Amino acid sequence: MTSPETAERTDVLSSRPGAEWWRTAVIYQIYPRSFADSSGDGVGDLPGVTAHLDDLLDLGVDALWLSPFQRSPQKDAGYDVADYCDVDPLFGTLADFDEMVAEAHGRGIRIIVDLVPNHSSDQHEWFQSALAAGPGSVERARYLFREGKGEHGELPPNNWESVFGGPAWTRIIEADGSLGQWYLHLFDSSQPDFDWSNEEVREAFRDVLRFWLDRGVDGFRVDVAHGLIKAEGLPDYTPPEDAASMGGEEEDVPYWGQAGVHDVYRDWHRILAEYPGDRVLAAEAWLPDADKTALWVRPDEMHQAFNFPYLQTEWDAATLRVVIDDSLRAFSAVGAPSTWVLSNHDVVRHASRLALTAENPQGYGIGPDSIGRPIPDVGLRRARAATAIMLALPGSAYLYQGEELGLPEAIDLPDDARQDPTWFRSNGERYGRDGCRVPIPWSASAPAYGFSATGASWLPQPAEWASFARDVQVSDPDSTLSFYRALLRVRRTHELGFGTLEWLDGFGPDVIAFRNGNVTVIANLGSTPIVLPHGNVIATSGPIVDGDLPVDTAVWLATDGA
Template structure:
């Protein structure tokens, strides 16, 4: 393992100073390791593959890389079922491979954030196996959420909670003597038992896990299910509202956003409990012991924004994902409202707003923003989904949305492949699907496989350059040859070129530290000035006159000096 001195010597990381900490302005690129780049040809991406492709991310113009889980795991939920928090799964390489990747990233000036999954472990984890062996009432069982069942024989689950992946959230174990015994809670798959965060032993283990990776030189952690971990006392029954979001556990996001309400929706007893904040205050103190402005970013599906801002108070996390923005429809009034509220609410606690349009859990925005049918979070889309859009129309809208997002002050997240304009992979064979949601709902929900298909690098290569062989753990659509990086690099007007131009202009004009000055060009148009850049996004059918000045970025071609529908333009002010 490289020492911190060795890491610092090889580092080319940009300066981070009070008030301009790197995370306040960073564009962070999410790498989903199994689908990014495969070095050994087994059809699954790995750490050496990531290392080989890091220069492409430097060329793209991002500031940091966030890696989804690569730790030891049986991979029943693509690594979000961790069996050893302090080692690399052989599927992805070794700890030495991780150290090489991290050193390479730092030498390129890229920071590295890694995923941390504290709500649950894998059922294969040594902690859980010890809990099963030790039996009821043992200290080992107190590390997880074991409870006695209801009824005279304990055959009824402790409450009515449902798994986010479908079906009951409780599993009954067979005790060592062969009898049916206690139940354990799993808010996700049955192979992902929830940890008991009322147990000080669990707190101490995770302090050690944080230090293990911080000592290796990571720049921070994206915390999975950061609104989970603590459950309401007594574990009361709860029935989610109909059509609630999957990852949100029944918290309805759309009415709050579209209706401009600020009324706090009902809080499920397993999400967003006040006790989580003490955990993050504790972690904040651990990170403060390290140089370099290390960061905690929360995946917290919490509404309204005023409540979400509690996760990023000065003594807790530095960032949290703005899922309210991600969930906002392509509507000028709704977008302006969520942008203004985000900047105001996060600013009120001294945190930057973050902006995100795609990730490994949602339908890619190059498809999602143009869907006309129902699209419930976490359910996914597939061949039987209604309201699927024309791909070219959907891509134009996605490019316009990205250009709008990257002009906003704060920090932005990109998901691998979106810079290529990748749509959701819809026509996956049922036999190829691997998301637990697909299996736990007996095929009722497609799940998230469609946004996790390995990305294309070279149009004429096997697996489109994903790896040296034709193997790919999820099948790649043949149409993805046209999206490959090599056919877009340096091509004017390509989606990749648009991203590169936007990221370069964003940095050059310091937009991340700017302020918005809105002006009116019509009800279907978003128009603002950020510093010396004017941004106009036309969401309506009628063309809009382009502002005078040098065009820095345009998500689509102008027509006779006007901005057509679903085009965003940045112009340097005259």
């Protein structure tokens, strides 16, 4: 299907130096198992994505990023890949993938696929061969096998801890039944880390890139992009007690942000450049600050890097201004766009996170017994206002499925329903990420709220999901969905992604106020209403009361006759 709007969008996003589509794109993250289930088995799939492409076109996004759908035992929801060049039957077939790409491209929507290069599944043929081959073999050299410490090798090679809790090393039983070497897994024990100093590993991933590029994908989001290279000698390291699970707060971590990783992405950049059009590499790299993150997007490396310092910023005007300034300065210095994000499949949804009443380190999640549970109405107000700020900023932005519906974190999941490895490896001390991964609602009165015709759902959906369903919101001009559609329409019409931010003074320390082109953005992050200047209101995250902008509310105003 190609509409006049689609044709216009495709032309606007056509390749020209300095105006590549990814510089300003709004990219929608699909977590396939929780998006739409076409088969009725309770797990979302690729045909489910295809069936809802018109809804995504209506929303106004430019591209889709799909979390992993490749063959996998699903020990970590697909981030444990057993075959990088096939679709897991849980999600469909390669033919389903090809149809989805063709249908998306026909609507002017691009496709980005997730790539997981730090580790594979322990069911990958390479790892199974490594177990069988024994110490010193070329098969084991593809992973990080090491002898243990202690008199009989009974201690792990170093003190590293897994992101999911517990030790980052597992000892194997050799073919003769004896206790053998240990292998490194920064995540679950079912996810052994590759040794990226091995050229065979590098060549294998060049082939993986070309396999999907040949099928027409427009780029890759690279999982754990900062973790591929480990420090020489694998030295001991003890992170601070309150460190986030994926890093991002400390310097000189021996398994995050090592300099050698940049050679990998320079190599990948050259491969993408072999293909016509503007293909994109987007880095999931949790790093201490914008300057460190910008190193990932220098002209010959990746094209985007998620702005996690921005995502992690508290609801405070002064702090936000600093992070925005730092981001625009650091990324523009290397010729890259800032890439803004508020939610994804690994963090508490921002409609809940922005209203938490206690500290909640990234990766811990929220559950029934969590201290400092969010205040729902405050969370939704702040989430809408935060989105209004983000979508007016120059650069690219990522949306996570369901945030356009105002979905909060699903907190009260029963223990026996949880599936995140974090929950099990931490012995229930961390709830993990299941709460942001609950299947999204499409229809208030349908089984599983329209996610699955049979009513099956791999994670239970809260009863209040009905009020967030798309069919309830689509014709309501005040709904969160209508708000997102309005913002995306104005963002495109006024080319805010290509714009320049100019801060506006005179609104007080608790207000974010800036101009981008002929759109003025004012957001009240304080504790009292503020007087709103005269202007043509284009969009507002909440009601304006007697000419005042209430607390936790943002507005877009047209200026200069727009």
